[in-house]
Amino acid sequence: DGSLRLTSFAKCKKHTDEKRLDSEEGLLRLAVSDGETGAIKTLYELEFADSVYLLCATLWHNKQLMQDFSCNSFIRIHDPAEFGRRVSLHVPGFRTGGEGPCMYQHLRLIEARLPEEAATADTSSERSERAKIQALVQQYALFLKHRAFSHQAEYRLVWLSDSKDLPEHLD
Secondary structure, eight states: OOOOOEEEHHHHTTOSSTTTOOTTTTEEEEEEEOTTTOOEEEEEEEEOOTTEEEEEEESOOOHHHHHHTTOSOOOOOSOHHHHHHHHHTTSTTEEEEEEEEOEEESSSEEEEEOOHHHHHSOOOSHHHHHHHHHHHHHHHHHHEEEGGGGGGOEEEEEEEEOOSSOOSEEO
């Protein structure tokens, strides 16, 4: 019928199709090291599942991949940035978006050193420090996947919303 369905990380985590199921979608483990010594100071487990919608595509036109997903056709997006901009007009509370290829790793773990300004700033509030950390790694969480999915060569478009209580998918 020409409609487009955007899914959410929450929906991805409970997909019934094993090839599409990723129970850790939007999850990231972050080891924060000291800027001077390099020693790990804190280990965080961050989740970026709320108010994120995505459209999963692939960089490959591959018959085997189409068979794996039980597809007999596909759409080709020639200008992903413009496509994403136009879709954003229909996302309630749209805040920002992005696009790009997924990164595949064995573990959803990255190590980061806090920049000097973050390390020397007043970190008396755990919430304040957590907000700084989240801003630094959000990009990774949106595009990081386990290497078991690397054969999919996923290219992802994402839309983040400020709206609360959004449905698991948008049509």
